[in-house]
Amino acid sequence: MVVDKSIPSLFGPGDAETFGKMAEALAQTGYGALTDKVAEKLFRIVHCIAFPIALLVHPGQKIFWTMDHDAIGETPERHSKLLEILLKVLPLYTNKSLGLRRGRLKSWIYSV
Numbered sequence: 001m002v003v004d005k006s007i008p009s010l011f012g013p014g015d016a017e018t019f020g021k022m023a024e025a026l027a028q029t030g031y032g033a034l035t036d037k038v039a040e041k042l043f044r045i046v047h048c049i050a051f052p053i054a055l056l057v058h059p060g061q062k063i064f065w066t067m068d069h070d071a072i073g074e075t076p077e078r079h080s081k082l083l084e085i086l087l088k089v090l091p092l093y094t095n096k097s098l099g100l101r102r103g104r105l106k107s108w109i110y111s112v
Contacts, residue, residue: 026042038071
């Protein structure tokens with residue numbers, strides 16, 4: 001566990017406004033509606049993955065992200081959208097140029 005689950009949100013005070021902003025951000029990506037708890041989980045995971053990627057990735061290095069079919073990536077379409085969200089979050093942690101290539105069952109992130 002990276003963050004204690006008793007903390008309601010890492011992205012605000014954990015009130016309706018915080019979760020409303022998360023829902024708005026997800027809607028802008030076309031991800032779709034999620035419960036507050038699942039939206040928080042999605043953002044926690046994406047940010048916790050983006051930080052070490054930003055520190056460790058080198059140009060040309062391939063990074064593979066596989067996951068089970070839990071609430072944040074339960075369909076191939078949502079998995080693809082999740083990877084797009086990751087690519088939008090990565091610039092918060094690095095100025096390295098990164099690209100994305102998707103497969104049917106597997107998704108790849110490439111540094112360019």
